[in-house]
Amino acid sequence: MDVVELALDVRILGSELLLSSPNLRALDAIGVADDVVAAGVPISSVQFHTADGTEIANVPTPSVAREGLPPAVGITRHAFYGQLYDAAVAAGAKIAHETTVQEISDADNGVEVRLTDGRVSLYDLVVGADGWASTVRKLRFPKANLPQYAGQCVWRGRVPRNGERPLKEGSLRGYAGANHSAGLITVNDKHSYIFCLVSQPKPDRLDESTFMDTFKGLLEEFGGEAGWARDNLEEGTISLAALHHHVMDKPWHDGRVILIGDAAHTTTPHIGYGAGLAVEDAVVLGEMLGSSEDLAATLDEFVARRYERCKLVVDNSTQISRWQQGLDGEPAQAELTNQTWTALAEPM
Ligand SMILES: Cc1cc2nc3c(=O)[nH]c(=O)nc-3n(C[C@H](O)[C@H](O)[C@H](O)COP(=O)(O)OP(=O)(O)OC[C@H]3O[C@@H](n4cnc5c(N)ncnc54)[C@H](O)[C@@H]3O)c2cc1C
Structure with a gap:
């Protein structure tokens, strides 16, 4: 084949993935699920928060894959x-x-x-x-x-896990703001990844040198871990995509x-x-x-x-x-x- x-290669920065249970089941069918799980971080629930970081619900991630595989995995692309x-x-x-x-x-x-x-x-x-x-x-x-353009753009960036306030492992965290929605997911032992969905009639064409300030501005309304992540975004890892x-x-x-x-x-x-x-x-x-x-x-x-x-x-x-x-x-x-x-x- x-x-x-x-x-040039498979290196992609800043846009990471949640692999949920039906995906792990499919990967298991071709014998690669265990290796993929080992390369990521097990995720067992989705936690919903208000913008200030107050948890309002914790929903276990459904599991349909073989016993021994986690319900989901956070992983870098x-x-x-x-x-x-x-x-x-x-x-x-x-x-x-x-x-x-x-x-x-x-x-x-x-x-x-x-x-x-x-x-x-x-x-x-x-x-x-x-x-x-x-x-x-x-x-x-x-x-x-x-x-077709779906009416939203997504901002993404990487944050360290071993900073001043280590981020939790094992969940995907969603934050509902008055203006935007954000999410945070752990993808390996060193990093988490934060994203923010922005509704706009047309996608922006922005200069990359403005990405850090713009992304931080969009995350301004968030507190808790999302706020901590905003303040600890890694330079050079911010990306913007139209959905x-x-x-x-x-x-x-x-x-x-x-x-x-x-x-x-x-x-x-x-x-x-x-x-x-x-x-x-x-x-x-x-x-x-x-x-x-x-x-x-x-x-x-x-x-x-x-x-x-x-x-x-x-x-x-x-x-x-x-x-x-x-x-x-x-x-x-x-x-x-x-x-x-x-x-x-x-x-x-
Ligand atoms: C912000 C965002 C977050 C997402 N998060 C998740 C998530 O958490 N979980 C999830 O399941 N899905 C997620 N998705 C969706 C997921 O990224 C895509 O559905 C998935 O990557 C599609 O895989 P694919 O192989 O079809 O295409 P792609 O991943 O786009 O791969 C296509 C490949 O083809 C190559 N290619 C392109 N053009 C050519 C060409 N002309 N010749 C040769 N090679 C070419 C590319 O370089 C690439 O390697 C997300 C998408 C976005 C935008």
């Missing part, structure tokens, strides 16, 4: 991708960096792919797992409906080309399950291809099996985002989050 990756990368290489994947797909064309007995490094090869299947701005989607599905959402209309495949993960369905992070869906897509597709005798029928079945589950996460995450923007009436974030977790406990 050949993999082409546009990035670097550590998570590193584990998956090593497992892929050990399984025989050949990964070329700073390379992408230039042309995809159907051939008699396969699909011919021209890469930017000059290689032209024939494959049984091309899997476009290249994220929300997918090049494979652009090349092969030029008329597909595209991800997008979409579910591509079916089918997600055309001949011997299929899209998975964010390329097919991009979600805002309000349920924290975009990476979960991407992992599930890959695991389910791998399992189905392993026993397939008819590629076209298998790809049809794959999309039929995945579509509603992915749409549920995207739709419910979008709804929570809209409530945070003051849209669609009385918010019921906790209920909708619970309903979504109950649905995700079903087999992937």
